[in-house]
Amino acid sequence: MLRVDVSKRLGGFTLDACFTSEGRVTGLFGASGAGKTSLVNIIAGLLRPDRGIVCIDGETLDETSARMHLPMHRRRIGYVFQDARLFPHLDVRQNLDYGRRMNRLAEDSAQQRRVTDLLDIGHLLDRRPGQLSGGERQRVALGRALLSRPRLLLLDEPLGSLDEERKEEILPYLVRLRDEAGIPMVYVSHDAREMRQLATQIAVLRRGRMVAFGEAAIMPASLEPA
């Protein structure tokens, strides 16, 4: 369970968000500049809220009234960025293994195989990020986040930098991830179609305000990000 109740003064407006989600995939929907990425960054610990609270499964990550702020690296929250951000000096295998090493987890080749199979990246293991296509890079970034054993996975427009064809290539993997990986996700997008395909619960943001929150059904077929 993810509980967020925060405000944060940003450039042109104040971000105010309050929701509790039990969903497998919580969608954050809104136009660019609505504050979606800032909200995700607060959950990840990259940004500190001015006021409020962030909890996962009963554990408090941020509580401004108690001056509590758990640093990013101790949150166990995976983050897939729009630009995959693979480490260019490591090959795919080392990128995938990075989170396990940093969290001092035991080697688990079965889990590794499950993730590489799920994302079809087994044949890329010896390549460098520079030798991958945009879609492959994003799949490796997904695998890297999954293998760090997060309790929550944040996906910030993971398809945003891909063209239509590549998006079609990745979407099925995301659906598989939702149904098979068993890790709750927060999925950020300004694409209504992606939202309908993936999200189980949706929060709609408009200029920093949460204007709607509920089951994916609240998302009308014609809703456009505003």
Added chain:
Amino acid sequence: MFDISPTEWTAIELSLRVATVATLVATPAGIAVAWLLARREFWGKALMDALVHLPLVLPPVVTGYLLLLTFGRRGLVGAWLADHLGVVFAFRWTGAALACGIMAFPLLVRPIRLSIEAVDRKLEQAAATLGAAPWRVFLTVTLPLALPGVLAGMVLGFAKAIGEFGATITFVSNIPGETQTISSAIYSLIQTPDGDSAAIRLVVVSILIAMAALIASEWFARRALQRLHGN
């Protein structure tokens, strides 16, 4: 012509030892300072920046004299080190290494700082979300990606250390076998009536060392770039 005499060998060997020790000791400090200047905001940062660059703009003889005042036998730090740790810098080769290290420091720090600044902070953030504590982010992401700059800084620092003259001769004098490096040996030789051919031999040797350092740094830089872009 190319019979290098034992005294000349001693000066060459000493120069290499002084420059190597100076570079190896200054590099970790240089990386730490470069990281602070590139990545942190703190009170006194401008002062630190100025202090690091001071040896570059001060007359070397001034730096050498300041070192003598501070690290000499009766200097503030020098007396304490001699009494408590038995470490003496004045008129020893270790003093030459100290002088060279300080003179080389600004040249060492600069490329390292630039290359740390060039490392994409988004990669460091990604590492943190994967569970890496700040010092591990530095060791596994920032430092490997800044490696070409570190190597460039080390080569520049080494070249500066091997050619250092003014601060060294002021601080530790020009004692054959103890503090007489290639530079101070050349200086002595050209003041001696028959010193020319020996001086020229040492000049050729210092050109060879400088060339070797440059070629080595090019080679390292190219390898490091290949490693980074990995194509």
